[in-house]
Amino acid sequence: MLSKSPLPELRDRAAIINKYGVCPVCDSPDCHEHKQQPVHECADCGYPTHCSDEHYHAGWEAHQEICQALREQNEDDHDLRSGRPMREFEFPSAQGFDEAVNMANWDVFFYTRSFPSMDSDRSMRHVSKLLTYPITVASILHQSCPYKLGKEVTAEGMRSISALRTVLYPRNELAKDGVSLVRSETINLFIVGARAEASLPQHIWLQLAYLFPHTPFHIHFIGPDALPANKDPYTTSLNERLMFTYDSCMYHDYHEKIEKFDPYTDLFFIFSPGIGYTSARDGWKPTIQKALETKCSIFLTGFDEADVANDVKAVEEDYEGDFDWVLKPSVNEFRSLKRDVNLTDLRQMIFANWGIWGIRGKRYDVTHQPEDD
Numbered sequence: 001m002l003s004k005s006p007l008p009e010l011r012d013r014a015a016i017i018n019k020y021g022v023c024p025v026c027d028s029p030d031c032h033e034h035k036q037q038p039v040h041e042c043a044d045c046g047y048p049t050h051c052s053d054e055h056y057h058a059g060w061e062a063h064q065e066i067c068q069a070l071r072e073q074n075e076d077d078h079d080l081r082s083g084r085p086m087r088e089f090e091f092p093s094a095q096g097f098d099e100a101v102n103m104a105n106w107d108v109f110f111y112t113r114s115f116p117s118m119d120s121d122r123s124m125r126h127v128s129k130l131l132t133y134p135i136t137v138a139s140i141l142h143q144s145c146p147y148k149l150g151k152e153v154t155a156e157g158m159r160s161i162s163a164l165r166t167v168l169y170p171r172n173e174l175a176k177d178g179v180s181l182v183r184s185e186t187i188n189l190f191i192v193g194a195r196a197e198a199s200l201p202q203h204i205w206l207q208l209a210y211l212f213p214h215t216p217f218h219i220h221f222i223g224p225d226a227l228p229a230n231k232d233p234y235t236t237s238l239n240e241r242l243m244f245t246y247d248s249c250m251y252h253d254y255h256e257k258i259e260k261f262d263p264y265t266d267l268f269f270i271f272s273p274g275i276g277y278t279s280a281r282d283g284w285k286p287t288i289q290k291a292l293e294t295k296c297s298i299f300l301t302g303f304d305e306a307d308v309a310n311d312v313k314a315v316e317e318d319y320e321g322d323f324d325w326v327l328k329p330s331v332n333e334f335r336s337l338k339r340d341v342n343l344t345d346l347r348q349m350i351f352a353n354w355g356i357w358g359i360r361g362k363r364y365d366v367t368h369q370p371e372d373d
């Protein structure tokens with residue numbers, strides 16, 4: 001039972017559901033007598049699911065659709081905090097140049113990148129929840145990208161992605177003892193509207209850098225939730241190939257600080273923006289407009305099919321004629337495998353970065369001047 005958990009944060013979760021959750025039987029149109037909070041805990045999943053034993057039995061059949069998933073989540077959360085040695089979080093370090101990584105999906109990625117202990121579905125759920133951010137980015141840039149030209153990737157999109165790959169995969173590479181003798185230009189990754197991804201431990205992003213051994217990355221986390229309140233913007237580096245900037249200003253203000261954008265070295269990621277929500281739609285406009293002006297690729301994710309469709313529709317309506325498709329809306333091979341539950345309505349379960357799509361500002365000709373050769 002969640003409310004009897006030895007772990008305070010899980011007891012808090014039960015308390016939040018008790019206070020803000022909904023009993024699905026009370027929520028149905030046939031129930032007029034009362035609207036009670038869910039305080040009755042299901043013996044199978046441990047979550048407070050209904051207002052009373054009576055409504056639990058009345059709603060038992062519908063609850064079976066989510067009971068197993070909630071139980072799995074409850075067990076995962078206790079496992080994560082159990083204090084057992086979490087061997088699945090011992091990630092591999094830099095790769096040798098002859099190591100051929102396959103990015104078709106999580107399974108082959110973990111296998112070809114030699115992740116040591118990814119031997120259970122539970123481990124996959126724990127690790128994918130963190131790695132979905134850097135590895136979703138990597139999967140687009142990598143030469144073994146799971147999305148194919150003519151299928152998910154448009155001809156225009158392939159031009160944009162190929163431009164980035166000319167920088168990421170420099171020719172005449174010389175490798176000695178796995179040490180790169182070639183340095184490419186820096187790739188600037190602008191993560192706009194950053195939230196959860198800005199608070200990931202920085203070493204998680206090494207898993208992106210390791211996949212491109214020639215390339216320095218500068219990751220810019222931009223947006224009101226990129227930093228805790230009253231923390232000043234700052235730039236820091238984890239090593240000589242991985243630099244981070246955190247800035248809580250709005251993207252369109254940050255944009256003015258960047259001297260120039262180059263579609264060969266710069267790209268945008270917007271994780272679950274919710275552009276399609278009425279409350280957010282206008283707020284996104286200056287940001288999307290500025291990002292389209294750069295002509296750099298912009299990739300966006302959503303947490304389920306409806307969320308993606310909702311954002312796509314808003315963008316198609318608001319920026320018609322201003323953008324080309326790069327990547328048609330697709331199920332993201334590197335989505336989080338761990339469900340997130342909406343505590344205010346347990347019937348809604350989502351997966352971080354479930355879907356992915358990409359666009360860029362319409363352009364007719366772009367030339368690239370390498371910085372130093």
Ligand SMILES: [Zn+2]
Pocket residue numbers: 023024025026027036050051052055
């Ligand atoms: Zn009820």
Ligand SMILES: [Zn+2]
Pocket residue numbers: 025026027031032033034035036
């Ligand atoms: Zn009721």
Ligand SMILES: [Zn+2]
Pocket residue numbers: 042043044045046047049063066067068070
């Ligand atoms: Zn249950």
